[in-house]
Amino acid sequence: MSNIHSAGQYELDYLPHRLGNWQVWDSKKLEPSTSAKAAQTQQRQATGFLVDDRGHILPGVKKVKNSFRTRLSPIYSAPCGWPKPSPAVGSPPAAIMGYKGIITSYLPRNHTVVKAVEAKGATEAKHTKSAG
Structure with missing residues (x-):
């Protein structure tokens, strides 16, 4: 038989108290400021258009040349x-082509070959470091 599950089975696992994502809000930021200086600051930071419909900067807008830099320390902001x-x-030593240095006809030979066994008919060879 199949089980019927609600979507809550997935939501419960991602609740902040289950994940341990506790965040305490700064009470100073939550309270609105009524001072005259705060009102002037808010007026200076008014939002306006920076570019036109085609994406070009409007005349009189100061161009920021560090738009892709982060506020991290200079160590992390390096490219x-x-x-x-x-x-x-x-x-490191160069890789040897083939299994146990066995010379094959289908792999390239770009290294020095030294006979490992002095027996007639021995095809196994010991490879040394490539010249170069």
Whole structure:
């Protein structure tokens, strides 16, 4: 038999008290300020149009050149990139083509081959570091 579940079965798991998302609001920010200075600040921060219908900045609007920067510390605001290899550490050994260094006719040979066994008919060889 099938079970009938309401949508509440999913909502209950994401309630703030179940997730532990407790947030205390700053009481100063909730109370409206009635001082004259606060009223002037609100008037100065009035919202207006910055661009026209085509997305071009209107004349007289100051262009902000750091619009894609965050307010993080300078360490985190640096452009991302791959880490540069340390010159103190040498390069890792080159990969060997083939299983146990067995020479095959279908894999490229771009490394030095030294015979591992001095027996007639031995095809297994020991590979050394590639020249380059």
